[in-house]
Amino acid sequence: MAAAVMILVSLVLAGFAAVTLWWTMHAWRTPETLASTRFAAPDGEHKLTFSLLVPARHEQAVLEHTVERLLLSTHAGFEIIIIVGHDDPETAEVAMRVAATSPGRIFVVTDHSEQKNKPRALNAALPYCRGDVVGVFDAEDQVDPELLAHVDHAFRATGADVVQGGVQLINFHSSWYSLHNCLEYFFWFRSRLHLHARKGFIPLGGNTVFVRTETLREANGWDGTCLAEDCDLGVRLSSRGKRVAVAYDSAVVTREETPGSVTALLKQRTRWNQGFLQVYRKGEWRKLPGFGQRLLARYTLTGPFLQAFSGIVIPIGIAIAIWARLPVGVALLTFVPVMPMVANLVFQVVGLRDFGEQFDLRIRWHHYARLIIGAFPYALVLAVAALRAVWREYTGKRNWELTAHVGAHLTKPAVAESGVTA
Numbered sequence: 001m002a003a004a005v006m007i008l009v010s011l012v013l014a015g016f017a018a019v020t021l022w023w024t025m026h027a028w029r030t031p032e033t034l035a036s037t038r039f040a041a042p043d044g045e046h047k048l049t050f051s052l053l054v055p056a057r058h059e060q061a062v063l064e065h066t067v068e069r070l071l072l073s074t075h076a077g078f079e080i081i082i083i084v085g086h087d088d089p090e091t092a093e094v095a096m097r098v099a100a101t102s103p104g105r106i107f108v109v110t111d112h113s114e115q116k117n118k119p120r121a122l123n124a125a126l127p128y129c130r131g132d133v134v135g136v137f138d139a140e141d142q143v144d145p146e147l148l149a150h151v152d153h154a155f156r157a158t159g160a161d162v163v164q165g166g167v168q169l170i171n172f173h174s175s176w177y178s179l180h181n182c183l184e185y186f187f188w189f190r191s192r193l194h195l196h197a198r199k200g201f202i203p204l205g206g207n208t209v210f211v212r213t214e215t216l217r218e219a220n221g222w223d224g225t226c227l228a229e230d231c232d233l234g235v236r237l238s239s240r241g242k243r244v245a246v247a248y249d250s251a252v253v254t255r256e257e258t259p260g261s262v263t264a265l266l267k268q269r270t271r272w273n274q275g276f277l278q279v280y281r282k283g284e285w286r287k288l289p290g291f292g293q294r295l296l297a298r299y300t301l302t303g304p305f306l307q308a309f310s311g312i313v314i315p316i317g318i319a320i321a322i323w324a325r326l327p328v329g330v331a332l333l334t335f336v337p338v339m340p341m342v343a344n345l346v347f348q349v350v351g352l353r354d355f356g357e358q359f360d361l362r363i364r365w366h367h368y369a370r371l372i373i374g375a376f377p378y379a380l381v382l383a384v385a386a387l388r389a390v391w392r393e394y395t396g397k398r399n400w401e402l403t404a405h406v407g408a409h410l411t412k413p414a415v416a417e418s419g420v421t422a
Helices: 002-024 031-036 063-071 089-100 118-128 148-156 179-198 211-217 231-241 262-282 291-301 303-323 328-333 338-358 365-373 377-397 413-419
Strands: 052-056 076-086 105-110 131-134 162-164 167-169 209-212 244-246 254-256
Touching: 002 211, 002 303, 002 328, 031 179, 031 413, 052 063, 052 089, 052 118, 052 148, 063 076, 063 089, 076 089, 089 105, 105 118, 105 262, 118 231, 131 148, 131 211, 148 162, 148 209, 148 244, 167 179, 167 377, 179 244, 179 291, 179 338, 179 365, 209 211, 209 231, 209 338, 231 244, 231 291, 262 291, 262 303, 262 377, 291 303, 365 377
Parallel strands: 052 076, 052 131, 076 105, 162 244, 167 254
Antiparallel strands: 131 209, 162 209
16 A cells, blocks of 8 residues: 555656656757747837836835836836835835936835735725736846837737736846746746746736736736736636737846845745635636646646645655665656656756856856755745645635845946846
8 A cells, every 4th residue: 555655646747747847847848939928129119108007015115116117118108106015104205206307207105905915005006007018027026128018029929918027036146046936937938928828727826917908907916815916817818818929038028136035935835825815716727728738737737735745755765765664666666756856956056057148147057056056945935835835724814924125236236247227
């Protein structure tokens, strides 16, 4: 019986790792696939107008820089709406000061909801949006001035209802885990989201996402109770047959920073995982028209269960394989998941090189060493976050755990490391 359980667990883990590897490699299958992941060159026409929402809570350290970058946009038609809480005077003071520098272009909306979170802040601003398209940015984002021109053209060229742009964590050198965190974003936005869009089911990213205002209002905005409001919106729009275009272009990608500590990373991932479980429980994905879409949705949204499961059984499996007296064949089978895991790590090494080339970063031998040595500890952190999310959802703890930002992607060391000017 124990041998049969070990074989079953090994096959499940191997399948999980193989699927992860396949999705990670999606964009690099062919040169044509890779080329299709980028924005097409804009045609110079500015035919759409944008309402850019910037929710900010205790973000006084980074908000001003973000808004100043947005003001540099080369697009002719946009407004910036900063959303602040009624109980956050420090951020409100920065928002009002910045708004005064560009009257008629920047507006400040106050969120008076008793329980503060990002979706409620976004919903507070939605009635004031005057643009054809609503775009969402986080308060620490470093946005390229050419982005809106690319998005405008993408809407018109594809007929999409939603355009998801690329987001990239950039401060890969800040900590032992930041390199892994940066590569996760690199593969997620450059590869996996493109696969989701092609299949007709996509959990949208939290920012650099643009939705036609009419489409957003028809969907009643964001779910104010969901910890992954971006995923939830993507699922609801996918279930209604809305078309999503995804583009990742390093030239215009939105740059962000990694969480400042392992604890912050753990809480952030807990929130995302728990949000996915909430979306799964809501069941909107069951309205997707195709069986393949529903299967993809079920697998994606239950990912936290799989990650939590792996976090429990992998250490146990390693211990059993080393110390238990198992038949030789069974013992060998327990190492089957190692093959796709190693292949995934090899592809990450290759991806790190591509990441460095895309962003003009100096990738040195110790970065590759950090990637390999830190792979298991990072996977352990993610597994603990998944376990914590499952427990919080089971016990009904659904408070929003805010991730603090300090502008690590804007510091001088980051600039020197990457060769990028802020």
